[in-house]
Amino acid sequence: MTENDLSRRRFLKATGGTAAAAAIAGCTGDGDDGGDGDDGGDGGDGGDGGGGGGVDWYPVPEPGDGDLGGTLQLINSTITTFDPIQNTDTAGGVLIRQMFEGLTKYPNGEPKTENSLASEIEVSDDFTTYTVTLEDGITFHDGSDLTASDVVYSWERLAQSENSNRTYFILDSLGVAHETSDGSYQPGSIAVEATSDTELTIELSEPFHSSMEMMAYSSFAVIPEGIVGDIEGYDGEMDQSEFATSDPVGTGPFQFVEWTEGDHAEVEAYGDYHVEDRPYLDGIFWSIIEEDQASYTYSTNKNSDILAIPTSKYDKGKVSVEQETDDGKKLGSYGPIDSGEASGEDVRYSQSPTLLTYYIAFNAKQTPKPVRQAAAYVLNRQEVNQSIFKERFQPGYNLTPPGIYPGGSSAYQQDVEENYPYGVEETRISDAKQVMEDADYGEDNTFDLTINAYNSGAFQQLAEGLRDKLSSAYVNVTVEPTDFSTIIEKGNQGNLQCYTLGWIADWPAPDNFLQLMAPELTDVDELGSSATTYTDWDDADTQASEDAQAAWEKIQNNQAPTDEAQQARDEAAVTMEQANWEDVILLNVIHASDDRFWYSDTNVQPFGSMGPSRQIHDTTWKEGGGN
Numbered sequence: 001m002t003e004n005d006l007s008r009r010r011f012l013k014a015t016g017g018t019a020a021a022a023a024i025a026g027c028t029g030d031g032d033d034g035g036d037g038d039d040g041g042d043g044g045d046g047g048d049g050g051g052g053g054g055v056d057w058y059p060v061p062e063p064g065d066g067d068l069g070g071t072l073q074l075i076n077s078t079i080t081t082f083d084p085i086q087n088t089d090t091a092g093g094v095l096i097r098q099m100f101e102g103l104t105k106y107p108n109g110e111p112k113t114e115n116s117l118a119s120e121i122e123v124s125d126d127f128t129t130y131t132v133t134l135e136d137g138i139t140f141h142d143g144s145d146l147t148a149s150d151v152v153y154s155w156e157r158l159a160q161s162e163n164s165n166r167t168y169f170i171l172d173s174l175g176v177a178h179e180t181s182d183g184s185y186q187p188g189s190i191a192v193e194a195t196s197d198t199e200l201t202i203e204l205s206e207p208f209h210s211s212m213e214m215m216a217y218s219s220f221a222v223i224p225e226g227i228v229g230d231i232e233g234y235d236g237e238m239d240q241s242e243f244a245t246s247d248p249v250g251t252g253p254f255q256f257v258e259w260t261e262g263d264h265a266e267v268e269a270y271g272d273y274h275v276e277d278r279p280y281l282d283g284i285f286w287s288i289i290e291e292d293q294a295s296y297t298y299s300t301n302k303n304s305d306i307l308a309i310p311t312s313k314y315d316k317g318k319v320s321v322e323q324e325t326d327d328g329k330k331l332g333s334y335g336p337i338d339s340g341e342a343s344g345e346d347v348r349y350s351q352s353p354t355l356l357t358y359y360i361a362f363n364a365k366q367t368p369k370p371v372r373q374a375a376a377y378v379l380n381r382q383e384v385n386q387s388i389f390k391e392r393f394q395p396g397y398n399l400t401p402p403g404i405y406p407g408g409s410s411a412y413q414q415d416v417e418e419n420y421p422y423g424v425e426e427t428r429i430s431d432a433k434q435v436m437e438d439a440d441y442g443e444d445n446t447f448d449l450t451i452n453a454y455n456s457g458a459f460q461q462l463a464e465g466l467r468d469k470l471s472s473a474y475v476n477v478t479v480e481p482t483d484f485s486t487i488i489e490k491g492n493q494g495n496l497q498c499y500t501l502g503w504i505a506d507w508p509a510p511d512n513f514l515q516l517m518a519p520e521l522t523d524v525d526e527l528g529s530s531a532t533t534y535t536d537w538d539d540a541d542t543q544a545s546e547d548a549q550a551a552w553e554k555i556q557n558n559q560a561p562t563d564e565a566q567q568a569r570d571e572a573a574v575t576m577e578q579a580n581w582e583d584v585i586l587l588n589v590i591h592a593s594d595d596r597f598w599y600s601d602t603n604v605q606p607f608g609s610m611g612p613s614r615q616i617h618d619t620t621w622k623e624g625g626g627n
Helices: 005-007 016-026 090-099 147-160 166-174 212-215 240-245 292-300 369-378 379-385 409-418 429-437 457-473 483-490 510-514 522-529 543-556 562-582
Strands: 071-076 118-123 129-134 192-194 199-203 254-260 262-268 284-288 319-324 330-333 347-362 447-454 477-481 496-505 586-598
Touching: 016 118, 071 090, 071 292, 071 496, 090 254, 090 262, 090 284, 118 369, 129 147, 129 192, 129 409, 147 166, 147 199, 166 496, 254 284, 284 347, 319 347, 347 369, 347 457, 369 429, 369 457, 369 562, 379 457, 429 457, 447 457, 447 483, 457 477, 457 496, 477 483, 483 496, 510 543, 543 562
Parallel strands: 071 284, 447 477, 447 496
Antiparallel strands: 118 129, 129 199, 192 199, 254 262, 262 284, 319 330, 330 347, 347 496, 347 586
16 A cells, blocks of 8 residues: 555544544533534524524524624633644634634534635536635735635645644645655645635645535635745744734634633624624633533533533433424423522523444454454443433444435434344343354353543443443453543554544545544554554454455545445445444444533524534524623
């Protein structure tokens, strides 16, 4: 496999894996969608007001209808930077999405993108050349006009700057054509060219079906040309540290006011925002609160308009669902609240499935197939969902979430019911024992398995439950609580038998998940830190491994955004999922959903499957313009 083969669509641990780990650690219901923190979506198109699925949750007001405005009070966690190319955490990403914009966007966090700074994007017949026309009359927060040169500069920073933590987004994931020198990016070589003040062209090295989705990442946000001098040819109007912490300049509906590290952050409405009459709010204020109980107390005392309700405080019996959409959103109320000033009060409620899967991973060289299959037999996902997640999530039998599974949720469920070999919503201890006995394990020949469980209560409970059940099937499990960095370190060294993590979408398509199971990308000995998972499936020497590798190659050979290529990718995706069922390399456990709870005087549209951090609050408003 060549370096180019490896780098194209490369999985790096700094993205979805980190994000998913952070999400399960909190499970607070709106504070974090598990995203890698730097991507978001616009606050809706003002259509049906329901954020997708045909829901008329509340009317989006027309200009002049009533007294809009107010300051939205929210809770956030630790912020490190507001520089779009530097940020890797959800907390900073939430603010970045209010202040900056890219060529495309995820409206309300829905997985289907729309144009943002671009008024039109034309694609060549071979799907490698994108001609972008910018919207007229857009200005940055410093008063300067947006031009195509600003886009070129911003994307060059993403590719070149030493402050960029997302270089691979533009060079590998999106695959913009460029040159290298000694294996490294050659500055100034990305194929992005301003052909006029309002038009630019982008050349990809090969077709990619999710180009528009990649461009929606806030890493691709546009800033004024030359404002930071951290790439060749620019001295900069300010230091990068100043831009990143005290003077970020974008085109978004809100502009920066202040940030006090560890305490609060604040933005205000940008008066010259290019979308007429938006944003509705006067501003947004975030209090920085890390601990779940403190967030809960703060929000139930009505200091935050959107409540933080951790799983430990969540009561499924208080949910009243009034509407359910075709894409799985649930809308209704929650209550009564039993704490603080909100005690006795019902609040608004929504739940949206998100593109996030948690899994148990096995190293094929260090954990024999019968042990892996025994684990699959004893895992009861419905029981896990009820006991650990209080039914806030959805049992997960595939790595690909139902919302982007080929054929949709109904096809997902049908495939599971008809083909999943280890039992649905049941624990099959006898089958687990039998598969081990068939491999000559027994009371006098047990197997020792160490599970490095991500250091959170939920992952540890999951691993401990598996330990207790596998003890009846000749497997002696030791659970080691392990932080994320240690999992990565041990994995790079090939020292993991089994571990727990998760993945959230970089782009909303199955191949973004399936790269975690592509056998050639799991070869830890060859790839080290660039391996997608520490599973060494390439060394399994099974028919399932060969089938999965062939299917992955089929996906890679059909990357064009055409119906024919899509059909080929879909067929291959199902093959990979079912090959994984056979070999149990990733034992997928749960698909996440995100809850939102908010007070009735706040009007905020439900978010889509890309999560709440991808939602811009330009159509959020407070009753009577209150604070």
